[in-house]
Structure formats: structure tokens, C-alpha cells
Amino acid sequence: MSVLLEVENLAKHYPVRNGAILARQVGLVRAVDGVSFTLNRGETLALVGESGCGKSTTARLVLRLIEPTTGAVKFKGTDITTLDGATLKGFRRNAQIVFQDPYASLNPRYTVGQTISEPMEVHNIGDAASRKARVEELLKLVGLAPYHAQRYGHEFSGGQRQRIGIARALAVEPDLVVCDEPVSALDVSIQAQVVNLLRDLQRRLGLAYLFIAHDLAVVKHVADRIAVMYLGRIVEIGEKRALFSNPRHPYTRALLAAIPHPDPSRKGRVTPLGGDVPSPMNIPPGCRFHTRCPFAQDICRQQDPVLKNGVACHLADELPPAGVDFAGGLAPNAAKRLALYAEAAART
Amino acid sequence: MSEPLLRIEGLRTVFRTSGGDVPAVDGVSLEVHRGRTLGIVGESGCGKSVLSLSVMRLVAHPGRIAAGRVMLGERDLASLSMAEMRQVRGRDIAMIFQEPMTSLNPVHSVGFQITEAIRAHDPRASNAELRNRGIEALKRVRIPSPERRFDEYPHQLSGGMRQRVMIAMALACSPKLLIADEPTTALDVTVQAQILDLLRELQAETGMAIILITHDLGVIAEMADEVAVMYSGKVVERTNARALFEDPQHPYTLGLLGSIPRLDEDRENLLAIRGTVPPPFNLPPGCRFNPRCPFAIEACRAEIPPLRSIIPGHEVACICAPVEASVAA
Numbered sequence: 227m228s229v230l231l232e233v234e235n236l237a238k239h240y241p242v243r244n245g246a247i248l249a250r251q252v253g254l255v256r257a258v259d260g261v262s263f264t265l266n267r268g269e270t271l272a273l274v275g276e277s278g279c280g281k282s283t284t285a286r287l288v289l290r291l292i293e294p295t296t297g298a299v300k301f302k303g304t305d306i307t308t309l310d311g312a313t314l315k316g317f318r319r320n321a322q323i324v325f326q327d328p329y330a331s332l333n334p335r336y337t338v339g340q341t342i343s344e345p346m347e348v349h350n351i352g353d354a355a356s357r358k359a360r361v362e363e364l365l366k367l368v369g370l371a372p373y374h375a376q377r378y379g380h381e382f383s384g385g386q387r388q389r390i391g392i393a394r395a396l397a398v399e400p401d402l403v404v405c406d407e408p409v410s411a412l413d414v415s416i417q418a419q420v421v422n423l424l425r426d427l428q429r430r431l432g433l434a435y436l437f438i439a440h441d442l443a444v445v446k447h448v449a450d451r452i453a454v455m456y457l458g459r460i461v462e463i464g465e466k467r468a469l470f471s472n473p474r475h476p477y478t479r480a481l482l483a484a485i486p487h488p489d490p491s492r493k494g495r496v497t498p499l500g501g502d503v504p505s506p507m508n509i510p511p512g513c514r515f516h517t518r519c520p521f522a523q524d525i526c527r528q529q530d531p532v533l534k535n536g537v538a539c540h541l542a543d544e545l546p547p548a549g550v551d552f553a554g555g556l557a558p559n560a561a562k563r564l565a566l567y568a569e570a571a572a573r574t
Numbered sequence: 575m576s577e578p579l580l581r582i583e584g585l586r587t588v589f590r591t592s593g594g595d596v597p598a599v600d601g602v603s604l605e606v607h608r609g610r611t612l613g614i615v616g617e618s619g620c621g622k623s624v625l626s627l628s629v630m631r632l633v634a635h636p637g638r639i640a641a642g643r644v645m646l647g648e649r650d651l652a653s654l655s656m657a658e659m660r661q662v663r664g665r666d667i668a669m670i671f672q673e674p675m676t677s678l679n680p681v682h683s684v685g686f687q688i689t690e691a692i693r694a695h696d697p698r699a700s701n702a703e704l705r706n707r708g709i710e711a712l713k714r715v716r717i718p719s720p721e722r723r724f725d726e727y728p729h730q731l732s733g734g735m736r737q738r739v740m741i742a743m744a745l746a747c748s749p750k751l752l753i754a755d756e757p758t759t760a761l762d763v764t765v766q767a768q769i770l771d772l773l774r775e776l777q778a779e780t781g782m783a784i785i786l787i788t789h790d791l792g793v794i795a796e797m798a799d800e801v802a803v804m805y806s807g808k809v810v811e812r813t814n815a816r817a818l819f820e821d822p823q824h825p826y827t828l829g830l831l832g833s834i835p836r837l838d839e840d841r842e843n844l845l846a847i848r849g850t851v852p853p854p855f856n857l858p859p860g861c862r863f864n865p866r867c868p869f870a871i872e873a874c875r876a877e878i879p880p881l882r883s884i885i886p887g888h889e890v891a892c893i894c895a896p897v898e899a900s901v902a903a
Contacts, residue, residue, distance in 0.1 A: 228844065276762035276763065276765075277733075277762055278762060310753050318736075372872070377833045383850045387848075413617040413618050413789065413851075414617065414790075414791075414830060414833045414834055415617060415829055415830065415846060415847035416617075416846075417837075418832070418833035418834075418844035418846035419846040419847075419848075420656060421835070422844055422846055425843070435833065440762065440763070441763075441835075442763075443834065443835040443836065443837055444835050444837060446837060447844065470837065480764055481763060481764065482837070484763040484764045484766065484767040485763055485837060486766070486767075486790065486792030486793045486796045487792055487796070487837070488791045488792050488794075488795045488817060488819060488831070488836065489795055490795045490816050490819055492700040492795070493796055493797075498762045498767035498768045498770075498771050499767070499768075500768070502732040502734055502735070502765070503732075503762075533653060533841045540807060555833070555838045556835070556836075557819060557821070558821035559820060559822070560819060560820065560821070560822050560831060561827075562898065563823075563828050563896070563897050563898065564828055564831060564832050565828065566869075566898060566901055567828045567868055567869075567897070568832070568845050568846060569866040570868035570869050570901070571845070573868070574868050
């Protein structure tokens, strides 16, 4: 498998200033603070973590929608942080984004057809007639109908709008699509439709996804590999199966354990992680998770652990096996009826 | 079981539009018992929030309760005057909302807001007493250094802390029933786990009943004793939490269960429900789920199926349930 994207030691720091004129810098928000990963062609890497962990900032840095403080983003071997003009535009054609909020990310004064053909116009692809044909093709690809091209964004439901956002991202045939929480704003039944669509498109078009999410259950469904972020750093990265069956970082364990499980017999069996995420303006010394970590020792308060063998934890090799068990699954009656549902849905 | 604390009977809440009255809640009957949690689950637009606002009599114009009763003991809340209702809110029934950011007043201190309900129901309480009771309330929701937090403002608190403050406010007058409308939806999962844990502990301490409104079946499994599944303003399935997950009956419930990605199994594709929730001004004839239902037959379009008891304690509004019987037929 060939590498499509290489992110090296990427950081984004925002100075905090006080006073109107001659503003003094009074602090530094370290939103992303040294992140490295690779993404292969046709692969999905999920960046997961809670609010403020820097996952969305990382996504924007990867697309160079914001400028990094330090670090490199290599796309097909070229560092895009130094590109400008035509070469930057060339990169943009290859890397697109689907946003979280399907209500805010469509221009209300554009028809769906205009929305989807705009990227093609920007990149001078085809003429008016071929773009029109391509819009119809894209609408069908995402499960909408060609006649929808004449309508406006407000005429569609949240799930349909997200399909329009996906069609727009695919219009220029990118290799990389950054999906920034693409289903978090949708109802569960619609979430499932969009997740299925994204997987289907990946198989058909060979897309690579950088998938930003806070919901590990959704991530389990779409990702090949997962990177868990905490306070601007990756604390654990690995193959999906390994990460779920043997989470090594205490934060990954806590995240997995905190997900409410749709099985009442497991009610209240988890001791929640205490405290809140510290402010990225005031990152704790040593391991940044030590203030909430149930295993923290002196070394954790003093030394910042480096990411080694996919985990950034001094104690990773000494921790007891993680107690997260995913045994269970659907109850027999539920499984039987869900199978009938799937059959009937396939028939009609 | 003993007499329920709250009994909703045939509640119908409508919104007046130029095209006539549009029902958001359409003939809902439910019971909540002391010390128990009733979970109400459904997607956006199913009427679950309007239902809770109806119980609190907080439905704003042009909405109104058109029919039904909300019995709290011997009193019908639906027929109380606004002045009488103010005596009920906070003291008998309290409510917490989804957005801890917007439901707190940014210009008042946390302490002022917590003691507001105490002042309203007990105007003679002295300042020192109010402060004590406010700090007590903050302690109860496990807020560290409550004496300091009492004088702080909402923007100085994290999202989880704000939701704790909301809960402290709601519980300040020891209500018998707490209505929690998506209390953890805006929170991160680790904080959500803390808040759910706190609600369970407080319920065990006080014996209050909880109506928990959520779209998340995981939260339902964590919290609820009884569950009502709502779709388009109607309850389509009602049973205890165990039975809902072990013996789900209504096709909509099945669709919801199939839509959620689970950590404990690998499925190629999620079982999505096709289509979307119909708007309340344009409901399909017959069963409201029929255009999205893979089991729908001609009879489903003819009339709205009533809730019927399929086994004792398990009601479902579907003529095809259990689906294996109708598929075989």
C-alpha cells in the first residue's frame, strides 16, 4: 500500500494577547502540539478525542486551511505547507473536506447544482454541459436524484444536505477526503445511511479518509486505523481491531469504557473517569493525562512520554489487561428480528 | 405496582398554523413511578421534547395542550392556572435541559441562580440560610470547592460543571420528579458518564422519579427502568428496558437498534432506516411509520394502529408485530 499523506511533528499554537494596542502576549494555546501520522491510499484513519483535543485543528492543518506553527504535511511526497499559487491549487483539487454541520456548510443562495459544480469551475474542469452531466452523475452517486440539482439547500433534510456536501467534495475526484464529524449532527437512523454511503464510496472510488469523530462506535464502523488524541497530542495509534481489543493507553481505555452500551444488563458497571480536560493554555507538566489518570505515578508527573510502539504512556507495558469486554451483542430475539428487517428492506 | 407519581392520559399538544392545528404530541399515555426512570427515546421531531414541555406547561404560543390530562397525584396539571403551576415547577417537578451553556444566565452568579427556586418557594429564607442551602446543593452534585464556585459565573465553569449546576438548581427544592431533556447530548463521553452516574446516585439518595429524554439507546440502557419509543408524536412501543433490548417489537425500534454502530459486533453495513421522519403537517395515512417500514402491508395504510399489549407489560402499536409471525404468514 502506498503512502498518500505523511504528517510530521505538526503543531499549531495560538498566542493569547491582552490589551488593545501594544498587546502583550499573556499565554499560548497549544491546540495541536506535535502530531505525526501517515495515511495510505484507500485507507481510513480516524482521529478521535473529546472537545478541545485538537482533532479538528489537525484536519484543517492537513488541508492547509490554517497555517501550522511548525511541522510538515507531505501529500504524495510534497510538503504542502510551503506550496503557493498554482501548486497549492493543484493540491486542493486532490484533497477535499466534508463538514460537520450540513446546515451551515451549504450556501443558501446557491442551487444544489451550483454548489456541486462550483469546485469544478474553480479548477476549470470541463465545460458547462459536461459539468451539468457530472452534477447529475454525482447526485445519483450519493443517492439523490438528478432533478434535485435545481433545488436549494433549505429544501433538504440534514441527511440529504450531508449527501450534497459529499457530492461537492467528490466533484473534483480527490484522493483524500477529510471528514470532520460528518455524522455527529444527524439522527441515528440518518447517521447509518451516511456512514454506509461513505463506506460504499470508498470502496468504489478508492478514496482515503481522514475521519474526525468523537464517537468511537461510529469510528469502529468506518476506520481501518485509529489515532486517539488528548490535549493536542496523539496518545495512542493503531489498527482498529488491536486498539479495541487491547487498548493500551489509560485514556483510550477510559474513552471506550465511557460509551453507553445498548445493553441494560451492563448498567452502571463502569467507574467514570474523574475531572475535566485541562485547558490547552495550561497543559500539565509531564504526561498531559496524569491529572485524570488512575494509574499515575511520579514519573508521569515529571516526564512527558513519547509515542513509542503506538502508545505514549510510561506504564503501557505494566498496566493490567484492559477490562473493556465487548462480548454480548444483540439478544437472540433482537438479532432474529433485525435479520428479518434487513431481508425485508432488501426486498422492497 | 403502587399508584404512579405522574400519569399522562391521552395528551395531545398542537401547534396552530395557517393550515390548521398540527399535532406534535398526539394521544400519549404514560406513567412514571416513584424512584424509577422512564426513558423516552426517538429522533428529532418525534415529539419527545414537546411532551416534556407539556408536562411542565411550558409550551409556548402557538402551541397548546388540546386534550388529555397530566395527573400529579389528584391534580391535573393541564388544567391548573399559571399561578398554580408556578407552585408546582421547581417544588414538585423540575427540569434540566440539553444546553448547559444557554440554560444558565450569564449575568448572575451560580449561587444566585441556584437559590432562585428556594427564594421563590420560601420567600422568608434569610441570605445566610440561602447561601448555606445553595452550597449544600452544590456539594450534593459533587462540585469541588463549592464555597468558591457559589460566587462564580457560568463562563468560569466547564460544560460538565455547568450541567452539575443545572442539576443542583433543579434539585434545590427536592422535587419528586426530574425531567431531563437530553441532559448529556452536548457533553463529551467521559463527562457524560460522570453525569449519568451522578443522576443515578442522586436518585438512589432522594427516591425521585426521572423522565429521561434522549435519542441515544445506549443512554436508555444505562439509565431507564421503563421505556417509551416515540415516533411522529405517538408512543409506538412501551415496556421495561430489558424487554426493549431483548424482545424489541416495533419495526421502528428494530430500525433504531440496527442503526446504532455497536462496539460488541462487526457488521458490514449498518441497518439504516430508509427515508426521513415525516413533518407533522404532512403525516402519511395510517401508521405513521409505514412509508419507511419494510414490513408495511396494505392494512398499515388504512388506519393508525393502537397500542396493544403483546405480552403483559409490553405494548406495541403495530399490526405486524411480532414480525416473524407476519413474515411467515
